[in-house]
Amino acid sequence: MRQTEPTGSTAPTGSTGPAEPESTDYDVVVLGAGPVGENVADRTRAAGLTTAIVESELVGGECSYWACMPSKALLRPVLARADARRTPGLSRSAQGPLDVSAVLAHRDEYTSHWKDDGQVQWLRSVGVELHRGVGRITGPRTVTVTAGDGTRHVLTARHAVAVCTGSRALLPPLPGLADVAPWTSREATSAKAVPGRLVVVGGGVVATEMATAWQALGSRVTLLVRGKGLLSRMEPFAGELVAEALTEAGADLRTGTSATSVTRENGTVVVVTDTGERIEADEILFATGRAPRTDDIGLETVGLEPGSWLTVDDTLRVTGQDWLYAVGDVNRRALLTHQGKYQARIAGAAIAARAAGEPVAAEAWGAHAATADHDAVPQVVFTDPEAGSVGLSLAEAEQAGHRVRAVDLDLSSVAGAGLYGEDYKGRARMVVDLESETLRGVTFVGPGVGELIHSATVAVVAQVPVARLWHAVPSYPTISEAWLRLLEAYRDSA
Structure with a gap:
């Protein structure tokens, strides 16, 4: 790093003009210190770049304070109690309510009480310099940071600027919605008390997870889903099983229903649906999509559209720019923390290779190519039951023109499922490419299946032939025996 002489950091005697901003040169400047930005910075520092x-x-970003960490802290006791209720010897004692204060206290601890001291210390430990303030691109390889006190600092990047600013909740254009103070994912994961009645608008991951959590914590949840069912990006049976469980838990699920107006009257939220029905609640959560946090980061100064998703190549470099990278949610390839961190590792390595003048391995599955973004993205939804998938669904594979066969399995037939109790409900699907006899996608739904997804991810990413998977013997009695049963079903259906 080279810091220029801050000759204009204070106004000369007698001058009434503003102070010239301090200026510092780095090899790499990262906009956004969430998990994605942290990982880009970690990889470039490990390569010796300032x-x-x-x-x-907060350093740590959305995932640490308003998404992954707090939501899973809320959901873990919910899922543990559900497992206990299915387990002989525990089922009777697990019928009581959750200790809400203990759950919320653990959530607060898990988010470090919304303080980022530990994350800041980690940045320092790896030699990354933190600049607090609003960063805006003010020209090629240049970022100007405006601190809370109004002072500015110009950061110049010799090699790369990485935009890792993430995404924000997208609210529908309903008149007067701002006056209602609706919940987004941030409020849903950080609320200090359980709302007596909660309306959740949406049917995706945030909607189903938060409906699961708050219903179990004592709220009366009403889900308004515009489409035909839940988790529409997964195999249809995933949403069906989650919907069944939510309904059994007491949630009111209404599909094919949209909110047309929302008002708050004397503290009560009033929702009118497209069917003319009036629903009253204490809070309303909109989980209706995401928008990129790129509206005020100076994209227009380098010829890009403010507020847009940024298009990148597989090395995460922005189209038409040889110095600008967009990593994580902002490129819309896969809005998942773990996938963003994967991209960050790829981008960091690509930036380092280009800075050193080394060859860039941008071919499929190369060291500098985020190939997994295309057809090997894993995801786990922490509902009850859990739903996990990787790769393509049957419909997606067929739409892509692949010749495939779906193999389905009732997971209750697996010996390990019996350990969860007699009423275990779950399904699995394996989508096999009939030309290569490798897996295009895998989906598991059921209690305890989240930990199965990485084995499926390895099989999809490595393109392991079905014939070789026969030799990957699952331990008995575990739910992973589902792999053997799926392979047997594929063999028997040939």
Whole structure:
């Protein structure tokens, strides 16, 4: 790093003009200190590049404080109690309510009480310089940071600027919605009390997970889903099983229903649906999509559209720019923390290779190519039952023109499922490419299946032939025996 002489950091005697901003040179400047930005910075520092990171909120970002960490802290006791209720010897004692104060206290501890001291210390330990404030691109390879006190600092990148600013909740254009103070994912994961009645608008991951959590914590949840069912990006049976469980838990699920107006009257939220029905609640959560946090980061100064998703190649470099990278949610390839961190590792390695003048391995599955973004993205939804998938669904594989066969399995037939109790409900599907006899996609739904997804991910990414999978013997009695039963079903259906 080279810091220029801050000759204009204070106004000369007698001058009434503003102070000239301090200026510092780095090899790499990262906009956004969430998990994605942290990983880009970590990889470039590990390669010996001087790196600065800019953050206007908390170091650790959305995942640490308002998404992955708090939501899973809320859901873990819910799923543990559900497992206990299915287990002989525990089922009777697990019928009581959850200790809400203990659950919320653990959530608060898991998010470090919304303080980022530990994350800041980690940045320092790897040699990344943190700049607190709002960062805006002000020209090629240049970022200007405006601190809370109004002072500015110009950061110049010799090699790369990485935009890792993530995404924000997208609210529908309903008149007067701002006056209602609706919940987004942030409020849903950080709320200090359980709402007596909660309306959840949406049918995706955030909607189903938060409906699961707050229903179990004592709220009366009403789900308004515009489409035909839940989790529409997964195999249809995933949403069906989650919907069945939510309904059994007491949630009111209404599909094919949209909110047309929302008002707050004397503290009560009033929702009118497209069927003319009036629903009253204490809070309303909109889980209706995401938008990129790129509206005020200076994209227009380098010829890009403010507020847009950024198009990148597989090395995560922005189209038409040889110095600008967009990593994580902002490129819309896969809005998942783990996938963003994967991209960050790829981008960090690509930036380092280009800085050193080394060859860039951008071919499929190369060291500098985020190939998994295309057809090997894993995801787990922490509902009861859990739903996990990787790769393509049957419909997606067929739409892509692949000749495939789906193999289905009732997971209750697996010996390990019996350990969860007699009423275990779950399904699995394996989508086999009939030309290569490798897996295009795998889906598991059922209690305890989240830990199965990585084995499926390895099979899809490595393109392991079905004939070789026969030799990957699952331990008995575990739910992973589902692999053997799926392979047997494929063989028997040939």
